[in-house]
Amino acid sequence: MSQTQSSAPTGGVLIVGSITADLTTFSTRLPARGETILGEDFTLVLGGKGANQAVAAGLAGGEAHMVACVGTDLFSNLVTDGLRSAGVNIEHVRSVPGPTGIAHIRVDASGENDIVMVPLANAALSEEQIDTAFADRAATSRVLLTQLEIPWALTQYAIRKGHEAGLTVILDPAPAAVLDDAIWPLVDIVTPNETEARILTGVPVTDTDSAIEAGRWFTDRGARYALITMAAAGAVLVSAETTLHFDSFEVDAVDTTAAGDAFAGYLGSSIALGYELPAAISRAIGAGALAVTKRGASPSLPHRDEVDAFLAERSVNA
Template identity: 65%
Template structure:
Protein backbone atom coordinates (compact mmCIF):
# COMPACT_ATOMS: atom_id res chain seq x y z
CA UNK A 1 0.00 0.00 0.00
CA UNK A 2 1.22 3.50 -0.81
CA UNK A 3 2.02 5.53 2.27
CA UNK A 4 2.80 9.19 2.91
CA UNK A 5 5.97 9.82 4.85
CA UNK A 6 5.55 11.86 8.05
CA UNK A 7 6.84 15.39 7.56
CA UNK A 8 6.23 15.40 3.80
CA UNK A 9 3.95 17.87 2.04
CA UNK A 10 0.68 18.75 3.78
CA UNK A 11 -1.50 15.62 3.80
CA UNK A 12 -4.48 15.70 1.51
CA UNK A 13 -7.55 13.53 0.99
CA UNK A 14 -9.78 13.57 -2.09
CA UNK A 15 -13.36 12.42 -1.53
CA UNK A 16 -15.49 11.50 -4.54
CA UNK A 17 -19.03 11.14 -3.32
CA UNK A 18 -22.49 12.30 -2.39
CA UNK A 19 -23.78 15.49 -0.82
CA UNK A 20 -27.24 15.63 0.76
CA UNK A 21 -29.43 17.65 3.04
CA UNK A 22 -30.26 15.29 5.91
CA UNK A 23 -33.70 15.44 7.50
CA UNK A 24 -33.51 13.32 10.66
CA UNK A 25 -36.45 12.42 12.88
CA UNK A 26 -36.12 10.87 16.32
CA UNK A 27 -38.70 8.66 18.03
CA UNK A 28 -38.81 6.04 20.77
CA UNK A 29 -39.10 3.31 18.16
CA UNK A 30 -39.39 3.05 14.39
CA UNK A 31 -42.95 2.84 13.06
CA UNK A 32 -44.46 -0.34 11.72
CA UNK A 33 -45.64 -0.30 8.06
CA UNK A 34 -48.68 1.97 7.83
CA UNK A 35 -48.23 3.32 11.37
CA UNK A 36 -47.85 6.97 12.36
CA UNK A 37 -45.76 7.85 15.42
CA UNK A 38 -45.18 11.08 17.28
CA UNK A 39 -41.47 11.86 17.28
CA UNK A 40 -39.31 13.58 19.86
CA UNK A 41 -37.04 15.76 17.68
CA UNK A 42 -36.10 16.67 14.13
CA UNK A 43 -32.90 18.08 12.61
CA UNK A 44 -31.88 19.46 9.21
CA UNK A 45 -28.17 19.37 8.43
CA UNK A 46 -25.44 18.69 5.91
CA UNK A 47 -25.07 14.99 5.10
CA UNK A 48 -24.27 12.45 2.42
CA UNK A 49 -21.50 9.92 2.72
CA UNK A 50 -19.14 11.91 0.54
CA UNK A 51 -19.72 15.16 2.42
CA UNK A 52 -19.55 13.46 5.82
CA UNK A 53 -16.26 11.77 4.99
CA UNK A 54 -14.81 15.01 3.65
CA UNK A 55 -15.84 16.82 6.84
CA UNK A 56 -14.37 14.05 9.01
CA UNK A 57 -11.07 14.20 7.10
CA UNK A 58 -10.98 17.99 7.56
CA UNK A 59 -11.73 17.70 11.28
CA UNK A 60 -8.91 15.16 11.51
CA UNK A 61 -6.50 17.77 10.17
CA UNK A 62 -6.19 16.78 6.51
CA UNK A 63 -6.56 19.04 3.51
CA UNK A 64 -9.93 17.73 2.38
CA UNK A 65 -11.13 18.07 -1.22
CA UNK A 66 -14.67 17.05 -2.16
CA UNK A 67 -15.73 16.11 -5.69
CA UNK A 68 -19.51 16.08 -6.07
CA UNK A 69 -22.67 17.86 -7.20
CA UNK A 70 -25.38 20.00 -5.63
CA UNK A 71 -28.57 21.46 -7.05
CA UNK A 72 -29.79 25.01 -7.48
CA UNK A 73 -32.40 24.91 -4.71
CA UNK A 74 -32.44 26.28 -1.16
CA UNK A 75 -30.70 23.17 0.18
CA UNK A 76 -27.58 23.92 -1.89
CA UNK A 77 -26.65 26.93 0.24
CA UNK A 78 -27.21 24.86 3.39
CA UNK A 79 -24.82 22.12 2.33
CA UNK A 80 -22.18 24.34 0.75
CA UNK A 81 -22.07 26.65 3.76
CA UNK A 82 -21.77 23.60 5.97
CA UNK A 83 -18.88 22.18 3.97
CA UNK A 84 -16.86 25.39 3.91
CA UNK A 85 -17.61 25.96 7.58
CA UNK A 86 -15.89 22.69 8.38
CA UNK A 87 -12.91 23.60 6.19
CA UNK A 88 -13.66 21.36 3.21
CA UNK A 89 -12.37 22.58 -0.17
CA UNK A 90 -15.40 22.70 -2.52
CA UNK A 91 -13.59 23.92 -5.64
CA UNK A 92 -14.52 20.64 -7.37
CA UNK A 93 -18.19 20.69 -6.32
CA UNK A 94 -20.46 21.54 -9.26
CA UNK A 95 -23.93 23.11 -9.44
CA UNK A 96 -26.31 21.14 -11.68
CA UNK A 97 -29.84 21.79 -12.91
CA UNK A 98 -31.60 19.58 -10.37
CA UNK A 99 -32.46 19.48 -6.69
CA UNK A 100 -29.82 18.84 -4.06
CA UNK A 101 -29.86 15.26 -2.80
CA UNK A 102 -31.94 14.52 0.29
CA UNK A 103 -31.68 11.81 2.93
CA UNK A 104 -34.55 11.02 5.29
CA UNK A 105 -33.18 9.37 8.42
CA UNK A 106 -35.24 7.86 11.22
CA UNK A 107 -33.58 7.14 14.57
CA UNK A 108 -35.02 5.19 17.50
CA UNK A 109 -34.21 5.45 21.20
CA UNK A 110 -31.46 2.82 20.99
CA UNK A 111 -29.60 4.81 18.33
CA UNK A 112 -30.43 2.49 15.46
CA UNK A 113 -31.58 4.07 12.22
CA UNK A 114 -32.96 3.53 8.76
CA UNK A 115 -32.32 5.83 5.83
CA UNK A 116 -33.95 6.64 2.50
CA UNK A 117 -31.74 8.60 0.10
CA UNK A 118 -33.01 10.44 -2.97
CA UNK A 119 -29.83 11.16 -4.99
CA UNK A 120 -31.08 13.87 -7.41
CA UNK A 121 -28.02 16.13 -8.04
CA UNK A 122 -25.68 13.32 -6.97
CA UNK A 123 -26.78 11.37 -10.05
CA UNK A 124 -25.16 13.99 -12.26
CA UNK A 125 -21.62 13.31 -11.07
CA UNK A 126 -19.71 11.96 -14.07
CA UNK A 127 -16.34 10.58 -15.07
CA UNK A 128 -15.37 13.81 -16.81
CA UNK A 129 -15.80 15.81 -13.61
CA UNK A 130 -13.76 13.25 -11.69
CA UNK A 131 -10.94 13.34 -14.25
CA UNK A 132 -10.89 17.15 -14.25
CA UNK A 133 -10.73 17.17 -10.46
CA UNK A 134 -7.79 14.75 -10.40
CA UNK A 135 -5.91 17.00 -12.83
CA UNK A 136 -6.69 20.09 -10.76
CA UNK A 137 -5.73 18.43 -7.48
CA UNK A 138 -2.63 16.58 -8.72
CA UNK A 139 0.07 16.53 -6.05
CA UNK A 140 -2.21 17.87 -3.32
CA UNK A 141 -3.47 14.56 -1.92
CA UNK A 142 -2.27 11.02 -1.34
CA UNK A 143 -5.53 9.28 -0.37
CA UNK A 144 -8.83 8.79 -2.23
CA UNK A 145 -12.08 8.02 -0.40
CA UNK A 146 -15.00 6.53 -2.33
CA UNK A 147 -18.50 5.23 -1.53
CA UNK A 148 -21.59 4.12 -3.47
CA UNK A 149 -24.17 6.91 -3.07
CA UNK A 150 -23.22 8.28 -6.50
CA UNK A 151 -23.53 6.21 -9.70
CA UNK A 152 -21.51 3.03 -9.22
CA UNK A 153 -19.90 3.43 -12.63
CA UNK A 154 -18.50 6.80 -11.55
CA UNK A 155 -17.14 5.36 -8.32
CA UNK A 156 -15.49 2.55 -10.29
CA UNK A 157 -13.96 5.10 -12.67
CA UNK A 158 -12.67 7.16 -9.73
CA UNK A 159 -11.12 4.06 -8.15
CA UNK A 160 -9.25 3.13 -11.31
CA UNK A 161 -8.16 6.72 -11.95
CA UNK A 162 -7.06 7.19 -8.35
CA UNK A 163 -5.04 3.99 -8.41
CA UNK A 164 -3.39 5.05 -11.69
CA UNK A 165 -2.53 8.41 -10.08
CA UNK A 166 -0.74 6.64 -7.22
CA UNK A 167 -3.32 7.43 -4.55
CA UNK A 168 -4.12 5.07 -1.72
CA UNK A 169 -7.68 4.06 -2.63
CA UNK A 170 -10.30 3.34 0.04
CA UNK A 171 -13.77 2.03 -0.76
CA UNK A 172 -16.58 2.23 1.76
CA UNK A 173 -19.04 -0.05 -0.10
CA UNK A 174 -22.23 1.58 1.11
CA UNK A 175 -24.97 1.27 0.18
CA UNK A 176 -23.80 -2.17 -0.89
CA UNK A 177 -24.50 -3.27 -4.42
CA UNK A 178 -23.03 -5.79 -6.88
CA UNK A 179 -19.80 -4.44 -8.36
CA UNK A 180 -17.64 -5.23 -11.36
CA UNK A 181 -15.36 -8.02 -10.07
CA UNK A 182 -12.48 -6.44 -11.97
CA UNK A 183 -12.43 -3.45 -9.60
CA UNK A 184 -10.92 -5.17 -6.57
CA UNK A 185 -7.23 -5.09 -7.62
CA UNK A 186 -7.47 -1.28 -7.75
CA UNK A 187 -8.70 -1.02 -4.15
CA UNK A 188 -6.12 -0.70 -1.39
CA UNK A 189 -8.56 -0.87 1.54
CA UNK A 190 -12.23 -1.90 1.57
CA UNK A 191 -14.24 -1.23 4.75
CA UNK A 192 -17.62 -3.02 4.72
CA UNK A 193 -19.73 -3.57 7.81
CA UNK A 194 -21.36 -6.95 8.46
CA UNK A 195 -24.34 -6.33 6.19
CA UNK A 196 -22.30 -4.90 3.33
CA UNK A 197 -19.80 -7.75 3.57
CA UNK A 198 -22.63 -10.29 3.35
CA UNK A 199 -24.20 -8.60 0.31
CA UNK A 200 -20.89 -8.40 -1.54
CA UNK A 201 -19.43 -11.79 -0.62
CA UNK A 202 -22.46 -13.96 0.12
CA UNK A 203 -20.88 -14.85 3.49
CA UNK A 204 -23.06 -14.29 6.57
CA UNK A 205 -20.87 -12.21 8.90
CA UNK A 206 -21.95 -12.93 12.47
CA UNK A 207 -18.66 -13.01 14.39
CA UNK A 208 -14.90 -12.48 14.02
CA UNK A 209 -14.40 -15.87 12.36
CA UNK A 210 -16.92 -15.21 9.61
CA UNK A 211 -15.57 -11.66 9.29
CA UNK A 212 -12.14 -13.15 8.59
CA UNK A 213 -13.68 -15.41 5.95
CA UNK A 214 -15.34 -12.42 4.27
CA UNK A 215 -12.09 -10.48 4.44
CA UNK A 216 -10.28 -13.29 2.65
CA UNK A 217 -12.91 -13.17 -0.10
CA UNK A 218 -11.87 -9.60 -0.87
CA UNK A 219 -8.15 -10.31 -0.65
CA UNK A 220 -8.47 -13.33 -2.92
CA UNK A 221 -9.86 -10.96 -5.55
CA UNK A 222 -7.03 -8.45 -5.32
CA UNK A 223 -7.85 -6.06 -2.47
CA UNK A 224 -4.73 -5.31 -0.42
CA UNK A 225 -6.51 -4.92 2.92
CA UNK A 226 -10.09 -5.81 3.90
CA UNK A 227 -11.32 -4.26 7.11
CA UNK A 228 -14.63 -5.75 8.27
CA UNK A 229 -16.26 -3.52 10.88
CA UNK A 230 -18.39 -5.21 13.54
CA UNK A 231 -19.91 -2.27 15.46
CA UNK A 232 -19.58 -2.86 19.21
CA UNK A 233 -17.48 -6.00 18.65
CA UNK A 234 -14.67 -4.09 16.94
CA UNK A 235 -13.12 -4.79 13.55
CA UNK A 236 -11.15 -7.47 11.76
CA UNK A 237 -8.38 -6.56 9.32
CA UNK A 238 -7.46 -9.20 6.75
CA UNK A 239 -4.48 -8.96 4.41
CA UNK A 240 -2.86 -11.60 2.25
CA UNK A 241 -0.62 -12.78 5.07
CA UNK A 242 -2.14 -11.56 8.33
CA UNK A 243 -5.34 -11.18 10.35
CA UNK A 244 -5.57 -8.50 13.03
CA UNK A 245 -8.48 -8.05 15.41
CA UNK A 246 -9.20 -4.63 16.91
CA UNK A 247 -11.37 -4.12 20.00
CA UNK A 248 -14.12 -1.52 20.02
CA UNK A 249 -14.22 1.54 22.27
CA UNK A 250 -17.04 1.06 24.80
CA UNK A 251 -19.62 3.85 24.36
CA UNK A 252 -23.36 4.32 24.69
CA UNK A 253 -24.96 4.75 21.28
CA UNK A 254 -27.42 7.59 20.75
CA UNK A 255 -27.46 7.74 16.95
CA UNK A 256 -25.34 5.55 14.65
CA UNK A 257 -25.77 7.88 11.65
CA UNK A 258 -22.40 8.83 10.06
CA UNK A 259 -20.33 6.54 12.29
CA UNK A 260 -18.96 4.76 9.22
CA UNK A 261 -18.25 8.11 7.57
CA UNK A 262 -16.32 9.34 10.61
CA UNK A 263 -14.35 6.11 10.49
CA UNK A 264 -13.55 6.49 6.78
CA UNK A 265 -12.64 10.18 6.98
CA UNK A 266 -10.33 9.74 9.96
CA UNK A 267 -8.80 6.61 8.44
CA UNK A 268 -8.01 8.44 5.21
CA UNK A 269 -6.62 11.47 7.03
CA UNK A 270 -4.43 9.32 9.27
CA UNK A 271 -3.01 7.42 6.31
CA UNK A 272 -2.36 10.69 4.46
CA UNK A 273 -0.52 11.88 7.57
CA UNK A 274 1.80 8.86 7.40
CA UNK A 275 0.40 6.72 10.22
CA UNK A 276 0.69 2.95 9.96
CA UNK A 277 -2.48 1.14 8.97
CA UNK A 278 -2.94 -0.28 12.48
CA UNK A 279 -2.56 3.14 14.13
CA UNK A 280 -4.84 4.71 11.53
CA UNK A 281 -7.51 2.10 12.24
CA UNK A 282 -7.40 2.76 15.99
CA UNK A 283 -7.78 6.50 15.36
CA UNK A 284 -10.66 5.86 12.96
CA UNK A 285 -12.39 3.55 15.43
CA UNK A 286 -12.17 6.22 18.12
CA UNK A 287 -13.76 8.72 15.76
CA UNK A 288 -16.55 6.31 14.88
CA UNK A 289 -17.18 5.54 18.55
CA UNK A 290 -17.53 9.21 19.45
CA UNK A 291 -19.89 9.80 16.54
CA UNK A 292 -22.52 7.35 17.80
CA UNK A 293 -22.71 9.24 21.12
CA UNK A 294 -24.13 12.31 19.35
CA UNK A 295 -27.16 13.02 17.20
CA UNK A 296 -27.11 13.82 13.50
CA UNK A 297 -24.73 13.28 10.59
CA UNK A 298 -22.13 16.03 10.16
CA UNK A 299 -22.96 17.59 13.56
CA UNK A 300 -21.98 14.34 15.27
CA UNK A 301 -18.52 14.12 13.69
CA UNK A 302 -15.84 14.58 16.37
CA UNK A 303 -12.96 17.02 16.51
CA UNK A 304 -9.37 15.81 16.39
CA UNK A 305 -8.88 16.85 20.02
CA UNK A 306 -11.88 14.77 21.11
CA UNK A 307 -10.50 11.74 19.25
CA UNK A 308 -7.05 12.19 20.79
CA UNK A 309 -8.61 12.50 24.24
CA UNK A 310 -10.50 9.22 23.80
CA UNK A 311 -7.34 7.50 22.58
CA UNK A 312 -5.45 8.82 25.60
CA UNK A 313 -8.19 7.62 27.95
CA UNK A 314 -7.85 4.12 26.49
CA UNK A 315 -4.08 4.05 26.17
CA UNK A 316 -3.62 0.60 27.70
CA UNK A 317 -2.01 -2.04 25.52
CA UNK A 318 -5.34 -3.79 25.08
CA UNK A 319 -6.88 -0.78 23.35
CA UNK A 320 -3.91 0.63 21.47
CA UNK A 321 -2.77 -2.64 19.96
CA UNK A 322 -4.64 -5.37 18.09
CA UNK A 323 -6.28 -8.11 20.13
CA UNK A 324 -4.77 -10.90 18.09
CA UNK A 325 -2.52 -11.59 15.14
CA UNK A 326 -2.97 -14.70 12.99
CA UNK A 327 -0.19 -15.34 10.52
CA UNK A 328 -1.01 -17.55 7.59
Protein backbone atom coordinates (compact mmCIF):
# COMPACT_ATOMS: atom_id res chain seq x y z
CA MET A 1 0.00 0.00 0.00
CA SER A 2 1.54 3.30 -1.00
CA GLN A 3 1.52 6.26 1.37
CA THR A 4 -0.20 8.66 -0.99
CA GLN A 5 -3.64 10.22 -1.23
CA SER A 6 -5.82 8.45 -3.78
CA SER A 7 -8.05 10.13 -6.33
CA ALA A 8 -11.20 8.94 -4.50
CA PRO A 9 -13.77 11.67 -3.91
CA THR A 10 -14.04 13.38 -0.57
CA GLY A 11 -16.54 11.69 1.72
CA GLY A 12 -18.14 12.53 5.01
CA VAL A 13 -17.40 11.13 8.44
CA LEU A 14 -20.34 10.24 10.67
CA ILE A 15 -19.43 10.44 14.36
CA VAL A 16 -21.89 8.77 16.72
CA GLY A 17 -20.77 9.48 20.25
CA SER A 18 -20.55 11.66 23.29
CA ILE A 19 -20.43 15.39 23.92
CA THR A 20 -19.32 16.79 27.27
CA ALA A 21 -18.25 19.99 28.91
CA ASP A 22 -14.68 19.30 30.09
CA LEU A 23 -13.73 20.76 33.46
CA THR A 24 -9.96 20.34 33.73
CA THR A 25 -7.63 21.14 36.63
CA PHE A 26 -3.85 21.32 36.29
CA SER A 27 -1.55 20.67 39.25
CA THR A 28 2.01 19.57 39.91
CA ARG A 29 0.76 16.20 41.09
CA LEU A 30 -2.56 14.48 41.65
CA PRO A 31 -3.88 14.47 45.23
CA ALA A 32 -3.76 11.35 47.37
CA ARG A 33 -7.05 9.94 48.61
CA GLY A 34 -8.66 12.42 51.01
CA GLU A 35 -6.03 15.09 50.30
CA THR A 36 -6.61 18.66 49.12
CA ILE A 37 -3.88 20.37 47.10
CA LEU A 38 -3.60 23.70 45.31
CA GLY A 39 -3.76 23.63 41.51
CA GLU A 40 -2.18 25.90 38.95
CA ASP A 41 -4.84 26.33 36.25
CA PHE A 42 -8.38 25.42 35.20
CA THR A 43 -10.17 25.21 31.84
CA LEU A 44 -13.78 24.72 30.78
CA VAL A 45 -14.11 23.65 27.14
CA LEU A 46 -15.91 21.37 24.70
CA GLY A 47 -15.02 17.71 25.16
CA GLY A 48 -16.27 14.14 24.98
CA LYS A 49 -14.70 11.46 22.84
CA GLY A 50 -17.31 11.82 20.13
CA ALA A 51 -17.06 15.61 19.95
CA ASN A 52 -13.26 15.60 20.11
CA GLN A 53 -13.07 13.09 17.28
CA ALA A 54 -15.57 15.13 15.24
CA VAL A 55 -13.48 18.28 15.72
CA ALA A 56 -10.31 16.38 14.80
CA ALA A 57 -11.98 14.95 11.70
CA GLY A 58 -13.00 18.44 10.61
CA LEU A 59 -9.58 19.92 11.28
CA ALA A 60 -8.08 17.07 9.26
CA GLY A 61 -10.04 18.25 6.21
CA GLY A 62 -13.04 15.93 6.32
CA GLU A 63 -16.75 16.66 6.43
CA ALA A 64 -17.64 15.82 10.03
CA HIS A 65 -21.26 15.11 10.99
CA MET A 66 -21.98 14.68 14.71
CA VAL A 67 -24.79 12.49 16.04
CA ALA A 68 -25.28 13.06 19.77
CA CYS A 69 -27.30 14.71 22.55
CA VAL A 70 -26.73 17.77 24.72
CA GLY A 71 -28.75 19.15 27.62
CA THR A 72 -30.59 22.39 28.22
CA ASP A 73 -28.23 23.77 30.88
CA LEU A 74 -25.61 26.52 30.82
CA PHE A 75 -23.10 24.19 29.16
CA SER A 76 -25.22 23.43 26.08
CA ASN A 77 -24.25 26.59 24.19
CA LEU A 78 -20.59 26.12 25.13
CA VAL A 79 -20.43 22.70 23.49
CA THR A 80 -22.60 23.37 20.44
CA ASP A 81 -20.78 26.65 19.70
CA GLY A 82 -17.48 24.78 20.00
CA LEU A 83 -18.58 22.20 17.44
CA ARG A 84 -19.90 24.82 15.03
CA SER A 85 -16.73 26.90 15.25
CA ALA A 86 -14.69 23.83 14.31
CA GLY A 87 -16.84 23.32 11.20
CA VAL A 88 -18.68 20.25 12.50
CA ASN A 89 -22.21 19.75 11.18
CA ILE A 90 -24.57 19.49 14.19
CA GLU A 91 -27.99 19.11 12.54
CA HIS A 92 -28.21 15.68 14.21
CA VAL A 93 -27.19 16.90 17.67
CA ARG A 94 -30.40 16.81 19.71
CA SER A 95 -31.18 18.95 22.76
CA VAL A 96 -32.84 17.02 25.60
CA PRO A 97 -34.12 18.20 29.00
CA GLY A 98 -31.53 18.18 31.79
CA PRO A 99 -27.77 18.65 32.09
CA THR A 100 -25.16 18.22 29.36
CA GLY A 101 -22.57 15.47 29.84
CA ILE A 102 -19.62 16.38 32.06
CA ALA A 103 -16.01 15.19 32.23
CA HIS A 104 -13.87 16.05 35.25
CA ILE A 105 -10.22 15.82 34.21
CA ARG A 106 -7.12 16.16 36.39
CA VAL A 107 -3.72 16.68 34.76
CA ASP A 108 -0.33 16.54 36.52
CA ALA A 109 3.00 18.12 35.61
CA SER A 110 4.05 15.14 33.48
CA GLY A 111 0.98 15.55 31.27
CA GLU A 112 -0.71 12.38 32.52
CA ASN A 113 -4.37 12.57 33.43
CA ASP A 114 -7.31 10.82 35.01
CA ILE A 115 -10.92 11.39 34.02
CA VAL A 116 -14.40 10.87 35.47
CA MET A 117 -17.00 11.10 32.71
CA VAL A 118 -20.69 11.52 33.64
CA PRO A 119 -22.87 10.77 30.56
CA LEU A 120 -26.07 12.69 31.54
CA ALA A 121 -27.62 13.90 28.22
CA ASN A 122 -25.52 11.39 26.27
CA ALA A 123 -27.70 8.60 27.67
CA ALA A 124 -30.68 10.05 25.77
CA LEU A 125 -29.32 9.16 22.33
CA SER A 126 -31.80 6.90 20.52
CA GLU A 127 -31.99 4.42 17.65
CA GLU A 128 -34.46 6.75 15.91
CA GLN A 129 -31.95 9.60 16.04
CA ILE A 130 -29.25 7.36 14.56
CA ASP A 131 -31.67 6.15 11.86
CA THR A 132 -32.46 9.73 10.84
CA ALA A 133 -28.77 10.67 10.66
CA PHE A 134 -27.97 7.63 8.50
CA ALA A 135 -30.91 8.34 6.22
CA ASP A 136 -29.60 11.88 5.69
CA ARG A 137 -25.85 11.29 5.58
CA ALA A 138 -24.85 7.67 4.94
CA ALA A 139 -24.97 8.00 1.16
CA THR A 140 -22.44 10.86 1.20
CA SER A 141 -20.23 9.44 3.95
CA ARG A 142 -17.40 6.95 3.82
CA VAL A 143 -16.52 6.43 7.48
CA LEU A 144 -18.32 5.81 10.77
CA LEU A 145 -16.46 6.72 13.98
CA THR A 146 -17.86 5.57 17.31
CA GLN A 147 -16.71 4.99 20.89
CA LEU A 148 -18.02 3.70 24.25
CA GLU A 149 -19.14 6.85 26.08
CA ILE A 150 -22.74 6.30 24.95
CA PRO A 151 -24.83 3.24 25.89
CA TRP A 152 -23.26 0.12 24.40
CA ALA A 153 -26.53 -0.95 22.77
CA LEU A 154 -26.47 2.27 20.73
CA THR A 155 -22.79 1.94 19.82
CA GLN A 156 -23.58 -1.57 18.61
CA TYR A 157 -26.64 -0.29 16.71
CA ALA A 158 -24.56 2.40 14.98
CA ILE A 159 -21.89 -0.16 14.07
CA ARG A 160 -24.51 -2.40 12.46
CA LYS A 161 -25.97 0.53 10.55
CA GLY A 162 -22.53 1.60 9.37
CA HIS A 163 -21.65 -1.91 8.23
CA GLU A 164 -24.95 -2.28 6.37
CA ALA A 165 -24.38 1.09 4.67
CA GLY A 166 -20.95 0.02 3.45
CA LEU A 167 -19.04 2.56 5.53
CA THR A 168 -15.58 1.93 6.96
CA VAL A 169 -16.45 1.31 10.61
CA ILE A 170 -13.85 2.49 13.13
CA LEU A 171 -14.39 1.65 16.81
CA ASP A 172 -12.37 3.41 19.49
CA PRO A 173 -13.11 1.03 22.41
CA ALA A 174 -12.84 3.63 25.16
CA PRO A 175 -13.61 3.66 27.99
CA ALA A 176 -12.77 -0.03 27.74
CA ALA A 177 -15.39 -2.65 28.54
CA VAL A 178 -15.87 -6.31 27.65
CA LEU A 179 -17.90 -6.39 24.43
CA ASP A 180 -20.10 -8.89 22.62
CA ASP A 181 -17.98 -10.98 20.22
CA ALA A 182 -20.74 -10.75 17.60
CA ILE A 183 -19.75 -7.16 16.89
CA TRP A 184 -16.18 -7.79 15.68
CA PRO A 185 -17.04 -9.01 12.14
CA LEU A 186 -18.82 -5.68 11.62
CA VAL A 187 -15.78 -3.58 12.62
CA ASP A 188 -13.21 -2.60 9.99
CA ILE A 189 -10.67 -1.02 12.35
CA VAL A 190 -10.56 -1.22 16.15
CA THR A 191 -8.10 1.19 17.80
CA PRO A 192 -7.37 0.28 21.44
CA ASN A 193 -4.41 1.59 23.40
CA GLU A 194 -2.37 -0.80 25.56
CA THR A 195 -4.73 -0.63 28.54
CA GLU A 196 -7.88 -1.05 26.46
CA ALA A 197 -6.32 -3.94 24.54
CA ARG A 198 -5.49 -5.70 27.82
CA ILE A 199 -9.02 -5.24 29.21
CA LEU A 200 -10.64 -6.49 26.01
CA THR A 201 -8.30 -9.37 25.19
CA GLY A 202 -6.63 -10.32 28.46
CA VAL A 203 -3.22 -9.90 26.81
CA PRO A 204 -0.85 -7.54 28.69
CA VAL A 205 0.52 -5.23 25.97
CA THR A 206 4.10 -4.28 26.82
CA ASP A 207 5.91 -4.42 23.46
CA THR A 208 5.39 -5.04 19.75
CA ASP A 209 5.09 -8.82 20.09
CA SER A 210 2.38 -8.61 22.75
CA ALA A 211 0.59 -5.91 20.73
CA ILE A 212 0.53 -8.28 17.77
CA GLU A 213 -0.83 -11.04 20.00
CA ALA A 214 -3.59 -8.72 21.22
CA GLY A 215 -4.29 -7.63 17.66
CA ARG A 216 -4.69 -11.25 16.57
CA TRP A 217 -7.38 -11.64 19.25
CA PHE A 218 -9.50 -9.07 17.41
CA THR A 219 -8.82 -10.34 13.89
CA ASP A 220 -9.47 -13.95 14.97
CA ARG A 221 -12.94 -12.79 15.99
CA GLY A 222 -13.62 -11.11 12.67
CA ALA A 223 -12.32 -7.54 12.87
CA ARG A 224 -10.63 -6.55 9.61
CA TYR A 225 -7.81 -4.64 11.31
CA ALA A 226 -6.65 -4.07 14.87
CA LEU A 227 -4.58 -0.93 15.33
CA ILE A 228 -2.93 -1.08 18.77
CA THR A 229 -1.55 2.29 19.91
CA MET A 230 1.34 2.29 22.40
CA ALA A 231 2.17 5.96 23.02
CA ALA A 232 5.96 6.39 22.76
CA ALA A 233 6.33 2.85 21.37
CA GLY A 234 4.28 3.75 18.30
CA ALA A 235 1.46 1.65 16.89
CA VAL A 236 1.00 -1.82 15.40
CA LEU A 237 -1.46 -2.60 12.61
CA VAL A 238 -2.59 -6.23 12.57
CA SER A 239 -4.70 -8.01 9.97
CA ALA A 240 -5.33 -11.69 9.40
CA GLU A 241 -2.44 -11.75 6.92
CA THR A 242 0.12 -9.12 7.95
CA THR A 243 1.47 -6.83 10.65
CA LEU A 244 2.98 -3.37 10.29
CA HIS A 245 4.74 -1.26 12.94
CA PHE A 246 4.62 2.54 12.98
CA ASP A 247 7.10 4.60 14.95
CA SER A 248 5.99 7.39 17.27
CA PHE A 249 7.35 10.96 17.27
CA GLU A 250 9.30 12.40 20.19
CA VAL A 251 7.60 15.50 21.62
CA ASP A 252 7.41 17.27 24.96
CA ALA A 253 4.12 16.13 26.51
CA VAL A 254 2.05 18.74 28.34
CA ASP A 255 -1.38 17.07 28.46
CA THR A 256 -2.27 13.68 26.97
CA THR A 257 -6.06 14.14 27.37
CA ALA A 258 -7.14 14.21 23.70
CA ALA A 259 -4.27 12.37 22.01
CA GLY A 260 -6.38 9.29 21.29
CA ASP A 261 -9.21 11.42 19.94
CA ALA A 262 -6.85 13.34 17.66
CA PHE A 263 -5.58 9.98 16.40
CA ALA A 264 -9.08 8.58 15.78
CA GLY A 265 -10.44 11.73 14.14
CA TYR A 266 -7.48 12.07 11.79
CA LEU A 267 -7.57 8.37 10.97
CA GLY A 268 -11.25 8.47 10.05
CA SER A 269 -11.04 11.72 8.13
CA SER A 270 -7.94 10.65 6.20
CA ILE A 271 -9.61 7.41 5.12
CA ALA A 272 -12.71 9.38 4.07
CA LEU A 273 -10.48 11.72 2.06
CA GLY A 274 -9.05 8.75 0.15
CA TYR A 275 -5.71 8.21 1.88
CA GLU A 276 -4.52 4.64 1.87
CA LEU A 277 -4.38 3.07 5.31
CA PRO A 278 -0.63 3.38 6.10
CA ALA A 279 -0.66 7.06 5.13
CA ALA A 280 -3.83 7.64 7.16
CA ILE A 281 -2.17 6.04 10.19
CA SER A 282 0.95 8.19 9.82
CA ARG A 283 -1.26 11.28 9.71
CA ALA A 284 -3.12 10.09 12.80
CA ILE A 285 0.10 9.47 14.73
CA GLY A 286 1.34 12.96 13.82
CA ALA A 287 -1.93 14.50 15.02
CA GLY A 288 -1.80 12.57 18.29
CA ALA A 289 1.79 13.67 18.89
CA LEU A 290 0.94 17.34 18.35
CA ALA A 291 -2.13 17.10 20.59
CA VAL A 292 -0.08 16.21 23.68
CA THR A 293 2.02 19.38 23.31
CA LYS A 294 -0.95 21.62 24.25
CA ARG A 295 -3.29 21.81 27.22
CA GLY A 296 -6.94 20.86 27.06
CA ALA A 297 -8.98 18.44 24.99
CA SER A 298 -10.55 20.12 21.95
CA PRO A 299 -8.18 23.16 22.14
CA SER A 300 -5.19 20.84 21.69
CA LEU A 301 -6.45 19.26 18.46
CA PRO A 302 -4.16 20.32 15.60
CA HIS A 303 -5.09 21.76 12.20
CA ARG A 304 -4.13 19.75 9.12
CA ASP A 305 -1.54 22.36 8.10
CA GLU A 306 0.27 21.80 11.41
CA VAL A 307 0.15 18.04 10.99
CA ASP A 308 1.35 18.11 7.39
CA ALA A 309 4.23 20.45 8.29
CA PHE A 310 5.13 18.27 11.30
CA LEU A 311 5.28 15.15 9.13
CA ALA A 312 7.18 16.93 6.35
CA GLU A 313 9.86 18.02 8.82
CA ARG A 314 10.29 14.35 9.73
CA SER A 315 10.29 13.19 6.11
CA VAL A 316 7.09 11.21 6.50
CA ASN A 317 4.98 10.90 3.36
CA ALA A 318 1.27 11.07 4.14
